[in-house]
Amino acid sequence: MRRFAHFASRLRLWRLWSLWPDTLFGRLVVILAAGMFAGQLLTSTIWFETHDNRTLEIPARLFGSRLADTVRLIQRAPNAATREAIVGTLGDDRYRLQWVQGAPLPVPATLSLAQRATAGLIEGVIRKRLSEPIDVHLIDAQVRDGARREGGVLSLFDSRMPTGDFHVQLQVPGQGWLDIQANEGQAGMHTERGALVMDYLLRIYLLRFAAVCLIAMVAVRFALAPLRRFAAAAEALGRNIYRAPLAEAGPREVRNAAHSFNAMQQQLIDSFAARTRFLSAVSHDLRSPLTRLRLRVEMLPDPASRERLRGDLEDMEGMVRATLDAVQGVEITEPRQRIDLVSMLDGLASDAWEQGHHVSVTGSVRAPIPGFARNLKRCLQNLFDNAIRYGGEEASVTVTDVEDAVRVVISDNGPGIADAALLERVFEPYFRIDSRRSDAPGGTGLGLTIARSVAAAHGGTLVLRNRVVDGRIVGLDVQLDLPRGD
Template sequence: MTTPDAPTCGLQRGLQRGWQRVKRAFWPDTLFGRLVLILAAGMFAGQLLTSTIWFDTHDNRTLEIPARLFASRLADTVRLLERAPDAAARASVLSALGDDRYQLHWVQGTPPAAPPAPSLTLRATSGLIEGVIRKRLGTPIEVRLLDAHLRDDDGRHRGILSLFDSRMPTGDFHVFLNIPQQGWLEIQSKEGQAGMHSERGELVFDYLLRIYLLRFAAVCAIAFVGVRFALAPLRQLTRAAQALGRNIHRAPLPETGPQEVRSAAHSFNAMQQQLIDSFAQRARFLAAVSHDLRSPLTRLRLRAEMLPDPAWRERLRGDLDEMEAMVRATLDVVQGVEVTEAHQKIDLDSMLEGLAADAREAGQAVSVSGATRAPVRGFARNLKRGLQNLVDNAIRYGGAAHIAVRDDGDSVHVTVSDNGPGIADDALRERVFEPYFRIASLRRDDGGEGEAQAGGTGLGLTIARSVAAAHGGTLTLVNRIEQGRIAGLDAELVLPRDD
């Protein structure tokens, strides 16, 4: 059995981690950013491929002036040779015209043929030279252009690179002319720009600025607008999915846009309808069960009243009251999770004052402090049910309740405090919100002996948390510590403002 080489595995892991870091640094995390990057990168790659055409064209234009000067000199050379009376005179003409930049030689025999597959520059230059000679002489002359390219200021053949760092690139030509009735003449020449020059780096700066930078900026701007417009249905789908948890009866998504978006919207609407039907079926089932249980409960109450022993009669009444309370609470849980009312502006201050006033009329101590800056948007009946459960819990376990309101502009914080024994830390975060989980046994006095007043069905906090989630908010419980001991429990309901 063989094992992989440890250094190799370490190197592979290092490369993988490095690639992940590079990917996180340069690869956007959003679909919007990725589409914009792909469009911009595609444009840039396409521009790189097509830029060779621009450079080749500019190379031809830079070579055009030397080629015209060279063609004019060739035409003058042919004219002088045709007028020479004899071979000695023609030799004198070649000697007088030749120098280091214009070399002429008679060719014995047939000269080399032109390249079978000339480049675009060579074809354009050959046609230009033939055209100038024909125009100057009035008759066509056979021209075989073997080479034509640019040299930089140092005399090096660098092709289009000479456009970037040469102030006056020159043309280098190698041609064979068929002089009528005299033979083939080989000419190698170097022709300059006749006083014209380009500043060093000017061309590349102009190209990068006007073609790359401006086009890149234009494509990015168009991509930002276009991709944002194209992704608008997806953003709408995201908002709808987020709102579905708060209000399952929200209006269906419009099935418009591209085919993929229409299909996604149709699937989303179908899922929403299935959830609505499922919740409605569950509510009907629980309502039917509740209705069916009322008849035997009523018969049990009648039979309990006929018991001769008062103690047994009272105990049976308590059991029946608890059963009815559990049935009602179960239906309340369903109603607390399922939002069927309209989303509207709620005067939270008036709602809290009303809850406190109702509690005081019943002889309970409830106070309110603080106020909101403006109404909040939500579901009034569900929100009132959740707040009522928090107040009832505070009164049940602490004897009194204090409601504190704080509005920071972005969200509203409603804290319901009591003076009870608090809740054990191991159940404070999640267990206490589980359905039918009663916290009476967890809220003890300072000495840890005895049980706080029992009551409730263990569904109040479940309903309150469901109401908070339906409003896009949170519900948290925190033991209030004063002088090193638990002085009560704070239930904080946070309602974000979405208007």
């Protein structure tokens, strides 16, 4: 039984936690709205406590006006019979009048401060309505079914509109003393409790809660704007480290964060520049010993050994050049611009035709795409070279619009990659497949690495797929998707 209770408790906590928003925006809105709503509840409690001290004010004013009208009617009566008729006619279950026989009752010494204030309020209303002083003795004044029974906010659910029970004796000038016992209220005092509560909750709490949520959403969205700018800047930094620095504007904390972000960006730029300078220096320094080795190789008496060593030296030089090209190829050092992708592909295909290769380009796109022209051309050139090298000097290119991107598919008629697991590994630096593809002349295993890095810098993707017909691989398709950025 204890285990079941523990499990049920954890299940309830999990359900409550599942309602907790997953975004910072949602969490801040909930926190602000809940805090303001809790403050509203506490304010309502204080309001009810303060309101209790003035519960009799409206009923007392209404009662005073009614007494003034009663005195005026009695004063205007032409004779005693009419006065008696007026007193009898005005009386009902909630307003009982009778003439005092003998001396009037004195004002009780036990009246509270609130009751004495109520007596003064009634006298003031009568004096204002009749333009003459009237002697009024307040015997008693109590709240009936008022706004306070349990106290505080809870009294709202256990009360009607407040009414007052009054017992006064007043002197009608020249006529004697009247004893009046009345229950006076205000409009809506007989409203059903459920309707009163719903009306109160709708107007006071629901509308305010909606307003608080709206204000919180606007305020939080405004407050989180710097975070959105940071996220966009970080995403752009991943594509182009040479992007413009983040504007250091806004509150002090935002300015400090932007300054730190820009400092980090500059450190990365300096680090990449140092790496490039290092590789360039290594490449330059290797040329001298490689040249000496080439001279010594030419002096070897054995032609077979000389040919093998010459090939090794060429491979070493090719690796050094390819490594330097790979570092320079993925660095973005140019501004973003609109690129006519079809024209760029046609130009690369024309260059291939001039070199004796057969490359065709088909398809179109509706508009230029944003990108870095030199790097994108390097990416496409590497893909062209791979397709020509492994596809028997032939390749076909198709360019189309797909949803919010532009798709370029470069197809060759080569052997493809039979092992599906290697379709991803070929993007690793210096990785080459031990098959007919690796036997093709040229290549260092960095072309696809550079191409995917450039695609990622544009926010795009690059994947390889075998083209299969009747269960047999007839070629390889390289699919490059670039965001349109309309």
